[in-house]
Amino acid sequence: MLQLTRSKPIHRPRAGTQVGRVMRTKTATRLAMALPAVVWLFIFAYIPMFGIIIAFKDYRIADGIWGSAWSGLQNFRYLVSTPAAWRAIRNTLVMNGVFIVSNTICSLVASVLLYRVQRSIMARFYQAAMFFPYFVSWVIAAVFVLALLSTENGIANQVLARAGVESVNWYASPQYWPAILTTLNLWKGLGFWSIIYFAGLLGINEEYYEAAEVDGASRLQQALYITLPLLLPLVTVNVLLSVGRIFFADFGLFFNVTRDQGMLYSATDVIDTFIYRSLTQTRNIGFAAAGGFLRAVVGFVLVLGSNLLAHRIHPDRALF
Amino acid sequence: MTTRTVSRVRSPMVYRIQNRVSELLVHALLLAIALFCILPMMLILSASLSEEGQIATIGYGLLPRGFTLEAYEYIFKVPGQILRAYGVTLFVTAVGSFLSLFVMALLGYVLSRPDFPYARHLAFYVFVTMLFSGGLVPWYIWLTQGLRLTDKVWALILPYLIVPWYVILLRTYFAGVAQEIIDSATIDGAGEWRVFFQIVLPLSRPGLATVGLFLILMYWNDWWLALLFINDRNLQPLQYMLYNILNNARAIQANVAQSAGAVLPLNTVRMAMAVLATGPGALAFLLLQPYFIRGLMAGAIKE
Numbered sequence: 001m002l003q004l005t006r007s008k009p010i011h012r013p014r015a016g017t018q019v020g021r022v023m024r025t026k027t028a029t030r031l032a033m034a035l036p037a038v039v040w041l042f043i044f045a046y047i048p049m050f051g052i053i054i055a056f057k058d059y060r061i062a063d064g065i066w067g068s069a070w071s072g073l074q075n076f077r078y079l080v081s082t083p084a085a086w087r088a089i090r091n092t093l094v095m096n097g098v099f100i101v102s103n104t105i106c107s108l109v110a111s112v113l114l115y116r117v118q119r120s121i122m123a124r125f126y127q128a129a130m131f132f133p134y135f136v137s138w139v140i141a142a143v144f145v146l147a148l149l150s151t152e153n154g155i156a157n158q159v160l161a162r163a164g165v166e167s168v169n170w171y172a173s174p175q176y177w178p179a180i181l182t183t184l185n186l187w188k189g190l191g192f193w194s195i196i197y198f199a200g201l202l203g204i205n206e207e208y209y210e211a212a213e214v215d216g217a218s219r220l221q222q223a224l225y226i227t228l229p230l231l232l233p234l235v236t237v238n239v240l241l242s243v244g245r246i247f248f249a250d251f252g253l254f255f256n257v258t259r260d261q262g263m264l265y266s267a268t269d270v271i272d273t274f275i276y277r278s279l280t281q282t283r284n285i286g287f288a289a290a291g292g293f294l295r296a297v298v299g300f301v302l303v304l305g306s307n308l309l310a311h312r313i314h315p316d317r318a319l320f
Numbered sequence: 321m322t323t324r325t326v327s328r329v330r331s332p333m334v335y336r337i338q339n340r341v342s343e344l345l346v347h348a349l350l351l352a353i354a355l356f357c358i359l360p361m362m363l364i365l366s367a368s369l370s371e372e373g374q375i376a377t378i379g380y381g382l383l384p385r386g387f388t389l390e391a392y393e394y395i396f397k398v399p400g401q402i403l404r405a406y407g408v409t410l411f412v413t414a415v416g417s418f419l420s421l422f423v424m425a426l427l428g429y430v431l432s433r434p435d436f437p438y439a440r441h442l443a444f445y446v447f448v449t450m451l452f453s454g455g456l457v458p459w460y461i462w463l464t465q466g467l468r469l470t471d472k473v474w475a476l477i478l479p480y481l482i483v484p485w486y487v488i489l490l491r492t493y494f495a496g497v498a499q500e501i502i503d504s505a506t507i508d509g510a511g512e513w514r515v516f517f518q519i520v521l522p523l524s525r526p527g528l529a530t531v532g533l534f535l536i537l538m539y540w541n542d543w544w545l546a547l548l549f550i551n552d553r554n555l556q557p558l559q560y561m562l563y564n565i566l567n568n569a570r571a572i573q574a575n576v577a578q579s580a581g582a583v584l585p586l587n588t589v590r591m592a593m594a595v596l597a598t599g600p601g602a603l604a605f606l607l608l609q610p611y612f613i614r615g616l617m618a619g620a621i622k623e
Contacts, residue, residue, distance in 0.1 A: 037427035051458020129354035137541035153379035199617035292455025
């Protein structure tokens, strides 16, 4: 089931033999090697999982997790009756949906373009330039977005002024933000995904194209009948895996680039920013934990399901 | 593609011209995409070199408005805070990436051994953490109340130590080391540690480099852990300092505007700070991006 290990039969030597003793010390050493990671995972990943009971408690910092009173489904009832929670869920799903579609289409196009000029000296420049934003933090992105959209001296409003259009108070106009965030998400992810698809294109045997050309197929026909079908498994798997994480938003993008402006929440508040604010600002901890719990459960089902499906299509790309 | 056999249907001449035109078109499109990716960073650089007065009257531009190093001079007049932030970021990046790579490589190695009887159990143990997590709240409470990591430099390192995806990547690289080499070393009396350090690690250098570089940039760019766990100004990493400067004017006073009386060139100082925070990371990227790309492509079409 797990792709994490090599699938080879394990030979267990009989106890007491020379080989058996050597094997046992070997195994003991290996267990020792894995120990730091095992301990880390226990402390930083497993223990917090049990903390999920906070969702069912009226958590007070002074009383701690065990001392706080049980509150049953109180937090969940409060959560589903909060319009802001529903808004965050809607924004997360819509924005992630738009991101998946725009990312897939644009990076596929970019990878095909790269493939077309792969032997040119410029190809490496294009790749590097497109990949660069992947390593720029959202904090830095927020800085240039401010230079573009600042009401008084931003570039966008200068352009509008030159065209004779009234300037826009961008950080108070939520209607523009789905487009702005989609553009930024593309800016950051395009290089990464087009490299993945470019690698996929390089894996297609060139003889197919040569044969098609001999038969007089146009470039469009080649793209439709050779490239697309052969790349489809890779694309499907990546889309599936992204859909598996559709309830998880990119906190850095939604929090930094919008500068956490309350005026924009109607379009930009996602589950992650909502939970963060409930935890740190409104200090409604049980409420935030309830949101996190629901998301963890839905996320688990989706990630598991999408990986199971992805495995059937393209075993190498899935988790298991 | 240009060297491909010429089609029999269209005449060679027409074909060559068509080919040339479409190639130029592709170059134009790719150039536009590349500019779309790089221009924002040029904008920050230009703004940091602009004159504050001109930004206030005309606004930001893709080319510097005037040319001055005023913003940088202003920051380095009282450099204490920014140098500290650099120090924190450098420490966290160096120690964090090294520790993380070491711990993950050990785990990846053990998982890659075909004759390790508990490989499946161990893999499952790692795997569960990729599928399920308690979410932000229990994690945050455990780290602050239980482990008491608030305002400790380890709060910026430990929570990122293991990234399961990178463990998988490392395991794949290690599994590619020929079993015969390892077997012959074992017969010559090499123990597990020796095999790991002297055979498997050196033979997996490209894999280690790829993951190592991803880790370096992960730690260099991090502001999230500081946002959650750091209140002490002396423990601010660069990115978090910049986040503060961007989001409240009071932070800029506290961090850079310690020289009384001077008028703060707020707009350009922000941009100069962004340049200073990106600079070393961008340089590392430029030098090492061929490895990233190669490593990523190898991962995409592995096995």
